[in-house]
Amino acid sequence: MTKNRIIVTSVVLEDRSKADVARDYGVSSRWVHTLVRRYLEGGWDAIEPRSRRPKSSPTKTKPEIEAEILRLRRELTAQGQDAGPHTIHFHFHLSTRFDTVPSVATIWRILDRHDLITPQPRKRPRSSYTRFQAELPNETWQSDFTHWHLADSTGVEILTFLDDHSRLALSVTANRVTTGQIVVADFRRNIQEYGPPASTLTDNGLVFTTRVRGGKNAFENDLRLLGITQKNGRPNHPQTQGKVEPFQQTMKNWLAKQPPASTLAELQHHLDQFRDYYNTQRPHRSLARKTPAQAYSALGKAGPSGTVDGHWRIREDRVDATGSITLRYNSKLHHIGIGRAHKHTRVKVLVHDRHIRVIATTTGQLLRELILDPTRDYQPQKQQTPTPKSEGFVNHVLRHL
Structure with missing residues (x-):
């Protein structure tokens, strides 16, 4: 017998006062009056607990949106991709089928209602981590x-x-x-x-x-x-x-x-x-x-802070069938003529600012030396006299390759 039935029985059948019954069962006198009235009007069924669910819910997620959330969850999971609420929310933004996009919290509640949220009781809280993130791209x-x-x-x-x-x-x-x-x-x-x-x-x-x-x-x-x-x-x-x-x-x-x-x-x-x-x-x-x-x-790029022989770099390449190699300078691609006689030769390209030396990998022979002209796409073959500075630069590099 439910507590409500006991309260009504105490008043109606035992003829006890409503105040005494309210005190004995730890409820208000108003609630005892309400239960007795409901019983007299509708019988025992009328005093059973009633649902507090509203008759209508204007903000309830539409069935087609909920179905789309579950479809995206299945599809992303099958593809091996992240299928959490944030990712599903992102994919909703890409869709043109719906005028409204559910919030991340709404998506989470729908997934939870369908038992699609995996509990992680042993996972450390985010506040316990000391996170490091480089401030700029190429910083690390x-x-x-x-x-x-x-x-x-x-x-x-x-x-x-x-x-x-x-x-x-x-x-x-x-x-x-x-x-x-x-x-x-x-x-x-x-x-x-x-x-x-x-x-x-x-x-x-x-x-x-x-x-x-x-x-x-x-x-x-x-x-x-x-x-x-x-x-x-x-x-x-x-x-x-x-x-x-x-x-x-x-x-x-x-x-x-x-x-x-x-x-x-x-x-x-x-x-x-x-x-x-x-x-x-x-x-x-x-x-x-x-x-x-x-x-x-989104941001500018960091770069090396070391000062080894100025700003320079090394790359490996192969002379193409036309006798040229390519080199990117300030985000622009330049073609450097080496000569058809050296086609398919593997080379090391030593770049010191705009000063460039091209060396055959197997023999160490200097094939080309030039100062890059950034205004020209093709750098034609020119015989240039090596400078002491460039000789010191290449010797330093070769000793450490």
């Missing part, structure tokens, strides 16, 4: 590699370079094994496209540093010669690489939803797709819902 590049498997269970490795400020994935490459040469090659390609960073942040893997062995590897030599500060995290403390490690986990979640790649080329195709999506389409919560590409292009 983080790098790391992680393991993956092809369709036949062959183990491969994926190397990533990530800009700390914007989370822009500078490069993501698949390799049988990540070697020091591969790290240097990817690093130099990124410098060609994005300019040199002020610093790098990696773990203590031998492809990044050999200082524990008392020496320097090719990656460390490039950093030192370009005046780039090298930072390494504490051993067994992956939280130091706090941008690239979560990126790799997000990447793996996405790869797990794709058809297994049979070859490195197929895996690289998947990685290129993911990198494009991550950089240009996926909004990032820590970037005020901007994409990494938007955050990277």
Whole structure:
């Protein structure tokens, strides 16, 4: 018997006073009067608890919007993408089917009502983290590699370079094994496209540093010669690489939803797709819902603070069939004539401000030296006399390559 029935029974059948019953059962006299009146008018059913739900709810989310939220959740999850309320809210903004966009809180409540929110009771609160973020693009590049498997269970490795400020994935490459040469090659390609960073942040893997062995590897030599500060995290403390490690986990979640790649080329195709999506389409919560590409292009770029022989860089290239190589200066691509006699020759290009020297990689022969004319797209062949300064510059570089 419910409490309401006991109260009514005490008044109607036992003929007790309403005040005494209210005092004994810890309710107000007005509530006792209300229950008795309801009983006399409608019987026992009338005193059962009534729903407080409003008869109408003008602000209730429309069924078609709720269905779209659930559809987006399923679709994003199947694609291996983030499918949280913020991402679903972003995709609603891209849709032209609806005049209104539900708030993030509304999306969260709908997902929770359908048991689509995964509890994380052991997750540390955000307030407990001390977060670091570079103030400018190219202020710090983080790098790391992680393991993956092809369709036949062959183990491969994926190397990533990530800009700390914007989370822009500078490069993501698949390799049988990540070697020091591969790290240097990817690093130099990124410098060609994005300019040199002020610093790098990696773990203590031998492809990044050999200082524990008392020496320097090719990656460390490039950093030192370009005046780039090298930072390494504490051993067994992956939280130091706090941008690239979560990126790799997000990447793996996405790869797990794709058809297994049979070859490195197929895996690289998947990685290129993911990198494009991550950089240009996926909004990032820590970037005020901007994409990494938007955050990277929003501010000026930092650069090396070192002063090793002025501002210079090194790159590797191959003379094309027309006898030329290309070089980007101040975001503009220039063609430099070397001569058809040297076509397909691998070369090292040593750039000191606008002073350029092109050296054959295998023989060390100086193929071309010039002062770049930034007003001309093509730099025709001209015989120039090397200067003592340039000789000292190239000798210094070659000693450390």
